[in-house]
Amino acid sequence: MNQQPNNPLHGVKLVQILEDLVDYYGWEHLGYKIDIRCFNYDPSIKSSLKFLRRTPWARKKVEELYLEWLSKTKK
Known part of the structure; x- marks a missing residue:
């Protein structure tokens, strides 16, 4: 088994x-926190996934x- 309990x-x-x-966060704030084009200009899940998988x-x-x-949210 390839388990990763600490990951x-x-x-x-x-x-x-x-x-x-x-x-x-919403797209606007997410684009502010991580300044990448796919979050700031015409954002979509599909285009962001494509970019993130290649970068x-x-x-x-x-x-x-x-x-x-x-x-933050699990406290």
């Missing part, structure tokens, strides 16, 4: 991360924000 991102799909962040540094920033959000 909060294990089993969480990128689409779920993005949807949770958009629901919580490791941007995906890392989104995952870091998600972990920060998780720690």
Whole structure:
């Protein structure tokens, strides 16, 4: 078995991360927190997923924000 009990991102799909962040912050504030074009200009889940899957540094920033959000909302 390849389990990762200490990894909060294990089993969480990128689409779920993005949807949770958009629901919580909204596109405008998300674009302010992570300044990437797909969040600031004509944002959509589809275009953002495409960009994040091809751009490791941007995906890392989104995952870091998600972990920060998780720690805030799980208290």
